[in-house]
Amino acid sequence: xxxxxxxxxxxxxxxxxxxxxxxxxxxxxxxxxxxxxxxxxxxxxxxxxxxxxxxxxxxxxxxxxxxxxxxxxxxxxxxxxxxxxxxxxxxxxxxxxxxxxxxxxxxxxxxxxxxxxxxxxxxxxxxxxxxxxxxxxxxxxxxxxxxxxxxxxxxxxxxxxxxxxxxxxxxxxxxxxxxxxxxxxxxxxxxxxxxxxxxxxxxxxxxxxxxxxxxxxxxxxxxxxxxxxxxxxxxxxxxxxxxxxxxxxxxxxxxxxxxxxxxxxxxxxxxxxxxxxxxxxxxxxxxxxxxxxxxxxxxxxxxxxxxxxxxxxxxxxxxxxxxxxxxxxxxxxxxxxxxxxxxxxxxxxxxxxxxxxxxxxxxxxxxxxxxxxxxxxxxxxxxxxxxxxxxxxxxxxxxxxxxxxxxxxxxxxxxxxxxxxxxxxxxxxxxxxxxxxxxxxxxxxxxxxxxxxxxxxxxxxxxxxxxxxxxxxxxxxxxxxxxxxxxxxxxxxxxxxxxxxxxxxxxxxxxxxxxxxxxxxxxxxxxxxxxxxxxxxxxxxxxxxxxxxxxxxxxxxxxxxxxxxxxxxxxxxxxxxxxxxxxxxxxxxxxxxxxxxxxxxxxxxxxxxxxxxxxxxxxxxxxxxxxxxxxxxxxxxxxxxxxxxxxxxxxxxxxxxxxxxxxxxxxxxxxxxxxxxxxxxxxx
Numbered sequence: 001x002x003x004x005x006x007x008x009x010x011x012x013x014x015x016x017x018x019x020x021x022x023x024x025x026x027x028x029x030x031x032x033x034x035x036x037x038x039x040x041x042x043x044x045x046x047x048x049x050x051x052x053x054x055x056x057x058x059x060x061x062x063x064x065x066x067x068x069x070x071x072x073x074x075x076x077x078x079x080x081x082x083x084x085x086x087x088x089x090x091x092x093x094x095x096x097x098x099x100x101x102x103x104x105x106x107x108x109x110x111x112x113x114x115x116x117x118x119x120x121x122x123x124x125x126x127x128x129x130x131x132x133x134x135x136x137x138x139x140x141x142x143x144x145x146x147x148x149x150x151x152x153x154x155x156x157x158x159x160x161x162x163x164x165x166x167x168x169x170x171x172x173x174x175x176x177x178x179x180x181x182x183x184x185x186x187x188x189x190x191x192x193x194x195x196x197x198x199x200x201x202x203x204x205x206x207x208x209x210x211x212x213x214x215x216x217x218x219x220x221x222x223x224x225x226x227x228x229x230x231x232x233x234x235x236x237x238x239x240x241x242x243x244x245x246x247x248x249x250x251x252x253x254x255x256x257x258x259x260x261x262x263x264x265x266x267x268x269x270x271x272x273x274x275x276x277x278x279x280x281x282x283x284x285x286x287x288x289x290x291x292x293x294x295x296x297x298x299x300x301x302x303x304x305x306x307x308x309x310x311x312x313x314x315x316x317x318x319x320x321x322x323x324x325x326x327x328x329x330x331x332x333x334x335x336x337x338x339x340x341x342x343x344x345x346x347x348x349x350x351x352x353x354x355x356x357x358x359x360x361x362x363x364x365x366x367x368x369x370x371x372x373x374x375x376x377x378x379x380x381x382x383x384x385x386x387x388x389x390x391x392x393x394x395x396x397x398x399x400x401x402x403x404x405x406x407x408x409x410x411x412x413x414x415x416x417x418x419x420x421x422x423x424x425x426x427x428x429x430x431x432x433x434x435x436x437x438x439x440x441x442x443x444x445x446x447x448x449x450x451x452x453x454x455x456x457x458x459x460x461x462x463x464x465x466x467x468x469x470x471x472x473x474x475x476x477x478x479x480x481x482x483x484x485x486x487x488x489x490x491x492x493x494x495x496x497x498x499x500x501x502x503x504x505x506x507x508x509x510x511x512x513x514x515x516x517x518x519x520x521x522x523x524x525x526x527x528x529x530x531x532x533x534x535x536x537x538x539x540x541x542x543x544x545x546x547x548x549x550x551x552x553x554x555x556x557x558x559x560x561x562x563x564x565x566x567x568x569x570x571x572x573x574x575x576x577x578x579x580x581x582x583x584x585x586x587x588x589x590x591x592x593x594x595x596x597x598x599x600x601x602x603x604x605x606x607x608x609x610x611x612x613x614x615x616x617x618x619x620x621x622x623x624x625x626x627x628x629x630x631x632x633x634x635x636x637x638x639x640x641x642x643x644x645x646x647x648x649x650x651x652x653x654x655x656x657x658x659x660x661x662x663x664x665x666x667x668x669x670x671x672x673x674x675x676x677x678x679x680x681x682x683x684x
Contacts, residue, residue, distance in 0.1 A: 021047045024069040033076040040083040042093055048073040049097050055107045074108040077144050081151050095152045102155075105148070106164035109141040113171060135175075139201065142172045146204040160212040166219040169208045172201040174226050174234040182238045199260075202238065202267045209271035217278035232285045239268050239298050243305075262328040265302065269295065269332035276339065283343065292340045293353030299336065300358030303329045303365040330366055330381040333359065337388055342667075347606045348398045355402050364410035367428075383427055390431040391539045392604040394438045397504040401442065404435045441507040448507045448657050497610055497662060506612055506660060509536055509601035513544075513616070514655055531576065534599040539609075549576065552600070559611075559665050567661055571598075571615055574658070597655065608664045616655040 009017070009031055017035065020028030029051070036044045051073040054066050061067035080098070084091050098105075113134070145168065149156045159165045176182055182201075209216050220231055242265050272291075276283045286292075306329065340354045363385065389407065393399050412432045441447050513536060533552040536544045547555075553572060560568045578596035601612040 018043060018047055022050065024051070024065050026068055026072065029069055029072055033072070033079075036076065036083060037079055040087050040090065042090060042097070045083075045094060045097055048076055049101055052104050052108060053101045055104050055111065061111070070108060071112065074105065074112075074144060075140060077105070078140070078147055080147050084151060091152075095155055098148065099155060099158060102158055102162070103164070105144070106162060106168070109145065109168055110164065112137040112141055138172060138175050141168060142201045142204045146200050146207070149204065149207050156207070156211070160208055161215060163219065166208065166212070166215050167225050169205045169216065170219060170225040170231070173205045173238070174230060175201075176234070182234050182241065199264055199267075202264060202271070206267040206271040209274045213274035213278040216275055217282055220275070221279065221281065228282065228285045229289075231282075232289045232291065235268070235272055235286075236289060236291055236294050239265075239272075239295055242268065242298055243301055261302075265299070265328060265332055269335050273335045273339075283339070286339070287343045287346070287350055290350075290353055292336050292343075292350055293357045295336045296333070296354045296359050296362075297357040299329050299333055300362040303358075303362040307365045307368065329362060330385070333362065334381050334384055337385055341388060341392055341604065341606075343606055345606070348396060351393060351396070351399050352402055355399070355406055360403070360406035361410040364414040367411060367414055386427055386431045390434045394431075394435045395505055395508060395538060395603050397442060397501055400435065400438055404439050407432060407435060437511070438508060441504050444503075446507070447503045448510055449503075497605060497664075502612070502660070502662060505601065505603055505610075506614065506657065509538070509599065509612060509614065510616070510655060510657065512536065513597070513599055513601075531598070534597065535602070536599055537602040539602065539604045549598070556600070556611075556613075556663070560661075560663050564661060564663065568613070568663075571613065571659060571661055575615055596658065604667065605664070607667055609667050611663050611665060613661040613663065615658040615660070617658050618655055 009027055014035060017028050017031050021032040029047075032044055032047060036048075051066075051069045054070055055061060061070055077098075080094070084094055087094075115137075145159070145165065149159060174182070219225065220228060226234075242261060245261050245264060272286075272295075276286060336354060337359070340350045343350050363382070366382065389403060393403050411428060513534065531549045532546045533549055534544060534546055535552075549572075557568070575596050575598045595618050597616040597618070599614050599616065601614060603610045603612070
């Protein structure tokens with residue numbers, strides 16, 4: 001029988017309302033929730049807590065009365081933050097009581113979703129919701145849990161490690177309505193929207209993914225809620241929804257560059273970034289689904305819309321708004337570029353996909369905005385992206401043609417069109433000239449010949465076939481089977497470290513070495529009774545450093561595969577026994593120098609560092625002795641600026657390559673990728 005509220009319930013004393021609510025009378029319980037908003041007290045909270053605690057692990061209320069009173073009490077917790085803000089002295093006691101029934105709160109959330117037969121098929125969550133009430137239940141649980149997460153750090157710590165909460169987060173993230181894209185709360189007309197934040201389902205998942213990415217990854221891989229492919233699909237769909245948020249019910253409020261769109265993109269990208277970093281299996285699924293390219297497509301489209309909005313409302317948008325608009329795409333772009341750079345396979349198709357979907361064009365849009373702004377808060381993101389182009393991507397012969405074309409058209413030309421300032425000159429020009437120099441080695445005739453035979457220098461007048469036969473007899477037949485197995489493993493993904501890339505990178509490091517080594521003083525010499533090895537890290541701003549040979553052997557010998565050990569030992573022995581001279585490159589007899597030079601060139605190769613251990617032999621005695629002081633100063637200035645125009649057809653090398661050896665080491669980022677945290681985005 002339906003409960004009828006007495007006509008004068010609003011005039012009843014609070015004590016009678018509390019007593020009626022304690023007995024489970026819904027009109028009294030509803031009135032109690034209204035009173036809690038106006039004048040919160042612990043005795044009102046105790047009534048709600050008592051009803052919430054009635055559910056047990058079975059997640060099934062005993063009767064309809066218990067279900068109604070428990071669910072109403074659960075929904076009342078959506079006002080928890082307002083209660084605490086209005087009554088700060090009651091904060092600790094309120095949080096303590098909530099913690100005592102945290103498991104029951106989780107059970108009510110699961111019950112609300114499980115109460116629909118369509119929600120679970122064969123005991124597994126089915127994310128395609130077909131009823132509006134299902135969608136509302138999902139949104140309501142997310143709203144309550146989001147309030148609990150942000151109200152107290154101790155409460156959040158208890159929630160983020162809970163299996164039940166992590167499962168709910170995946171439900172919120174993957175739930176859809178009638179096979180449409182993922183649910184966005186601010187697009188539901190009947191739902192109470194809060195435009196000061198983004199979509200609350202995205203926000204709730206973001207909080208957990210940032211603070212406990214490994215927990216979210218474990219819940220995902222357990223398949224309790226959904227499989228990995230579905231999660232990947234829903235994440236990509238959610239990112240694409242960023243372009244449709246402007247079509248919400250209040251289109252006059254939501255505009256390109258508005259806070260809700262910015263926040264939505266930031267949350268989706270950073271939540272994804274944290275989950276991907278937690279487990280390589282998730283990262284592999286995203287790469288296989290072309291997620292970096294799709295994310296880049298969304299960011300590029302958003303940047304075009306952003307520029308049009310700026311041009312349309314240039315006089316109405318202040319400088320700080322310009323800075324925020326550019327920042328909202330640059331920071332997520334940094335994430336996407338990191339995914340493409342760190343992937344194990346397929347490395348080159350992933351990078352090309354990101355480029356083809358407008359990466360450099362988007363940077364050109366941000367540069368055009370930067371030229372019109374006074375100060376840009378995102379000053380660190382643009383140089384980081386440009387350094388990735390210059391030190392990592394431009395060393396890949398399969399990537400460089402597309403990268404150089406896009407950079408020339410959209411970034412270099414755009415900056416020239418709008419006029420350079422000092423900051424942009426320092427950031428853009430060295431990258432452009434560096435890629436221009438590298439591009440000259442795309443032609444095979446301009447590259448260094450690659451021959452693994454250690455006696456190649458002595459037998460160079462013989463045919464290449466003779467060199468190969470000699471190397472096969474002495475070394476390569478011991479390596480061949482193992483190297484062929486590696487080739488078969490990687491070739492299908494187009495991520496094999498091929499001979500083409502090896503000769504391309506070898507030409508780059510030879511060119512940079514012969515320019516920098518004479519300026520390094522003792523860098524190529526013999527010091528303290530031992531020879532030195534030049535370490536040229538192409539991913540580092542310093543690029544070149546030096547180590548004593550014995551110290552280098554200690555660090556590198558453990559990284560050499562067993563099949564290449566003999567070649568490595570022969571190469572080191574050849575360098576150790578090479579002849580030395582007592583004259584400096586600059587003509588001063590301050591130190592002794594070896595006719596042979598050993599260098600370890602380091603290039604980024606997905607999750608690894610590719611090492612090119614190269615033995616050079618001096619071919620002619622030029623060094624810097626043929627340069628006058630003015631030429632030396634000019635050369636030093638070009639080096640300090642980070643670029644040199646170099647034509648391999650006109651410049652003869654000072655060194656010949658005797659042999660080289662490729663080995664790999666794990667990539668260790670000395671400047672870990674920074675992620676957003678709850679402290680940076682306080683809510684409430």
